[in-house]
Structures are given as C-alpha cells and as structure tokens.
Amino acid sequence: MEQNIILSKKSKTANGTVQLTGSKSECNRALVIEALSNGKVKVENISDAADTVTLMEVLSQKSKVKSQNTDSGLDTQDLRLVNIGPAGTAMRFLTAYFTLQDDEVILTGSERMKQRPIGVLVDALRQLGAHIEYVEKEGFPPIKLKGSFEQLTSKISIKGNISSQYITALLLIAARLPLGLELHIEGDLTSRPYVQMTLAMLEQAKIQHTWEGNVITISHQEFATTILPVEPDWSAASYWYSIAALADEAELFLPGLTQYSLQGDSVITEIMANFGITSQFKDGGVHLLKEAKPLSRKIFDLKECPDLAQTIIVVCAALGHEATFTGLETLKIKETDRVKALQNELAKIGVKLIEKGLLYKLDCSEKFIPERIFINTYEDHRMAMAFAPLALLIPQVEIEDAKVVEKSYPAFWSDLEKIGFEVEQKA
Ligand SMILES: O=C(O)C1=C[C@@H](OP(=O)(O)O)[C@@H](O)[C@H](O)C1
Numbered sequence: 561m562e563q564n565i566i567l568s569k570k571s572k573t574a575n576g577t578v579q580l581t582g583s584k585s586e587c588n589r590a591l592v593i594e595a596l597s598n599g600k601v602k603v604e605n606i607s608d609a610a611d612t613v614t615l616m617e618v619l620s621q622k623s624k625v626k627s628q629n630t631d632s633g634l635d636t637q638d639l640r641l642v643n644i645g646p647a648g649t650a651m652r653f654l655t656a657y658f659t660l661q662d663d664e665v666i667l668t669g670s671e672r673m674k675q676r677p678i679g680v681l682v683d684a685l686r687q688l689g690a691h692i693e694y695v696e697k698e699g700f701p702p703i704k705l706k707g708s709f710e711q712l713t714s715k716i717s718i719k720g721n722i723s724s725q726y727i728t729a730l731l732l733i734a735a736r737l738p739l740g741l742e743l744h745i746e747g748d749l750t751s752r753p754y755v756q757m758t759l760a761m762l763e764q765a766k767i768q769h770t771w772e773g774n775v776i777t778i779s780h781q782e783f784a785t786t787i788l789p790v791e792p793d794w795s796a797a798s799y800w801y802s803i804a805a806l807a808d809e810a811e812l813f814l815p816g817l818t819q820y821s822l823q824g825d826s827v828i829t830e831i832m833a834n835f836g837i838t839s840q841f842k843d844g845g846v847h848l849l850k851e852a853k854p855l856s857r858k859i860f861d862l863k864e865c866p867d868l869a870q871t872i873i874v875v876c877a878a879l880g881h882e883a884t885f886t887g888l889e890t891l892k893i894k895e896t897d898r899v900k901a902l903q904n905e906l907a908k909i910g911v912k913l914i915e916k917g918l919l920y921k922l923d924c925s926e927k928f929i930p931e932r933i934f935i936n937t938y939e940d941h942r943m944a945m946a947f948a949p950l951a952l953l954i955p956q957v958e959i960e961d962a963k964v965v966e967k968s969y970p971a972f973w974s975d976l977e978k979i980g981f982e983v984e985q986k987a
C-alpha cells in the first residue's frame with residue numbers, strides 16, 4: 561500500500577553529517593563488469609539503491625542457473641523471466657549483457673519501463689548479430705533474447721541523442737565481444753559524462769579504448785584482477801545542496817565525496833555556488849557552507865546532468881529565480897515525463913515552467929508560499945526528493961508514496977530526520 565510522508569521543519573537551519581549510499585550509476589556499471597570478468601573484478605561499497613539490488617540479484621541468479629545446470633549435467637537452456645521493475649540502467653545494461661549469455665531470457669519491467677524506448681539499443685545489438693524479439697510493442701520492453709550469439713561485425717552505429725545508457729550498455733560488453741567494437745555515435749551525444757564514467761571504470765579494470773571524433777573503439781581484451789570502488793552518490797548529494805540553498809543557515813558534511821569524481825552530477829558544486837553554497841573538500845568528504853549571495857546566473861544547460869534537473873528547477877522556483885533551462889529533451893522518457901510532472905507540481909506554488917522549443921523558462925510572477933502542499937510523485941524518486949526541501953519554506957509538505965525514494969536513496973527520509981526535519985508517516 562502506498563504511504564505518504566508529511567514533512568515539516570521548525571528551524572530554518574540545516575546542520576550535520578549525512579553518509580550517502582554508493583552511486584547507483586557507478587555501482588550498476590561495476591556489477592556488470594564484475595559479472596563479465598570471470599571473477600577477476602570485485603566491487604567495493606555496493607549501493608543500497610533498489611535498482612542496484614535488483615541488478616545484483618539478476619546477475620547472481622544468472623550464475624546460479626548456470627552452475628546448477630553444469631552440476632546436474634543438463635544442457636537444456638532455461639527460459640528465464642527477468643523483471644527489473646523501474647530500473648532503466650539495469651534494463652539497458654542487461655539487454656546487452658544477456659546478448660552474450662547462452663540461455664533464453666525475457667526481460668521486462670514496470671508498466672513505465674514498457675513505455676521507455678529500447679529500440680535504438682536493440683537495433684545496435686542486432687547489427688552485431690544478436691537475436692532479440694519484441695514481446696509486446698515494437699521498440700519497447702518486454703524483449704526476448706534468444707542466446708546463441710555469433711558476432712557478425714565489430715562496426716556499428718547508434719544514435720547518441722536519446723539515451724547514453726544504450727552506448728554504455730554496448731561499451732560494457734565490448735571487450736567480451738570476439739571481434740571487439742567500433743561504435744559510431746550519430747549526431748549529438750546526450751549525458752556525455754555517463755559515457756566517460758563507463759570508459760573510466762573499464763579502464764580501472766584495464767580495458768583500453770580510443771575515442772576519436774564520434775568513434776569509440778574497444779578491442780577484444782581480458783579484464784585485469786582489480787577492485788572497483790564505488791563513490792557515494794552525487795545525484796543524492798544534490799538534495800542536500802538544495803536543502804542548504806533553501807535554509808537560512810547551513811553547515812553539512814557529506815563524507816566520501818571527492819572533487820575529481822567520475823560522476824558528472826558532481827557539477828552540482830559549481831551550479832550551487834551560484835546559490836551561495838561553497839563546497840570544501842577536506843576531512844575525506846565535502847563540507848557545504850552557505851553564504852548570502854545575490855542570484856545572477858540565468859541560464860542552466862542540463863544536457864550533461866539530466867538527473868539534477870528537478871533539483872535545480874525546484875530550487876530556482878522556490879527562490880523565485882526566473883532562470884531558463886536547456887538540455888531537458890531526455891526528461892520526457894525517464895521514470896515519468898519529468899517536464900510535465902514539474903509543471904504540475906510547480907503550479908501548486910504558482911510557478912510556471914514554460915516550454916519554448918528547446919528552452920524552458922520559469923515564470924515566478926505569481927509565486928506564492930502556501931500553508932501546506934501535497935506533492936504527487938509519479939513513481940519518480942527524484943520528484944519526491946527534489947520537492948522535499950520545500951519543507952524549509954512551507955509549514956507542511958506531504959509527499960505521495962514515500963517508498964519511491966528507494967530506487968536510488970532508501971535512507972532519504974531517515975537522513976532528513978537526522979538533520980532535524982520532522983518526518984511523519986501518514987496512516
Ligand atoms: O548511465 C547512467 O547511469 C545514467 C544515465 C542517464 O540517463 P540518459 O543517458 O538516458 O540521460 C541518467 O539519467 C540515469 O539516471 C543514469
């Protein structure tokens with residue numbers, strides 16, 4: 561049953577230490593690399609994110625099925641039904657991963673997952689020689705992967721502007737492809753830092769690549785024995801930056817975060833500097849300090865950090881800062897149509913997010929601060945977490961379906977409590 565949460569905060573200050581769980585993005589890559597490495601790679605600091613737990617279970621069941629078959633001398637192939645729920649990266653990474661496995665698999669997910677496109681990745685894998693069929697709607701999960709892969713070519717092309725996750729999925733399996741991979745990215749590349757993260761993590765496992773122009777090449781190679789450490793999640797950290805931005809005073813410490821992160825969302829330090837939040841890297845983490853500062857930056861391009869969009873747009877709206885945003889094209893195919901969800905919820909404080917082609921402009925001319933607000937979350941963890949900091953301005957904030965945060969940050973509500981928010985489960 562869905563349970564809502566009611567938030568309030570007596571003082572307008574935010575002080576304390578918050579230990580964030582591991583990055584969902586880093587951890588999901590690390591787990592796939594581990595699974596492909598024949599025991600050579602180990603992951604350290606596994607994330608509590610539900611999406612990661614799901615992926616880990618699927619990958620470990622996989623090896624169980626294989627060893628059971630070997631033990632019993634069976635050579636029959638099981639048809640596995642794998643349901644990854646709402647986990648987008650798991651869906652995309654496993655599509656590529658199962659291409660290299662022998663058994664037949666039906667890969668499916670939540671109702672929303674069945675509306676999130678996968679055709680670009682399936683086409684690319686088919687170019688390589690994969691046998692994949694759509695079970696329901698052409699271009700969307702569920703899909704059936706038929707195993708018995710024989711590589712036809714190493715050279716394929718893929719559109720870069722829909723989701724970088726398709727590219728990551730291919731790069732993760734590239735070194736295990738008998739002929740390697742020469743991937744031509746057509747057109748614009750969205751979410752570029754996530755591709756860079758993938759290549760950097762592969763490099764940590766000694767998989768070399770070249771990236772020249774729009775072509776990334778990885779030859780057939782062996783993984784080296786190594787440990788892949790997972791840094792805390794910078795996307796999760798962004799909600800603490802937004803709390804600092806909306807508080808009158810803030811002094812927060814987030815242990816384990818580093819200045820030179822593989823996560824593109826660490827750019828939140830630069831973005832939030834515009835809102836008077838300084839980030840000091842010392843004592844093995846980052847200290848957030850708040851100082852009064854007039855807001856000046858008016859344009860934010862979020863193409864390289866789409867998961868920060870809700871955080872930043874809600875903070876601007878709450879502060880009445882009429883900024884313009886670009887790079888939001890991919891938001892419509894994430895956990896929900898995030899543009900529509902933002903428009904609906906911001907309307908509850910009188911703010912409009914106006915779409916003008918590729919530009920989105922905030923109109924705060926009719927902004928108001930109500931006594932209480934109810935936030936719909938659309939099965940999107942980031943809607944819940946981006947709007948929760950409003951409890952610093954609005955006396956009572958009710959958030960629909962509290963458990964939605966589990967996707968990436970299960971301890972979010974208890975961490976808010978530690979920092980002095982009153983968090984009440986609504987019966
Ligand atoms: O590779 C990843 O770990 C991710 C890539 C991004 O997706 P897109 O490339 O679809 O923008 C991001 O939004 C998602 O949360 C995680």
Ligand SMILES: C=C(OP(=O)(O)O)C(=O)O
Pocket residue numbers: 646647648649650867894895942968
């Ligand atoms: C878009 C996200 O995740 P995914 O695509 O992996 O479902 C997210 O975490 O914001």
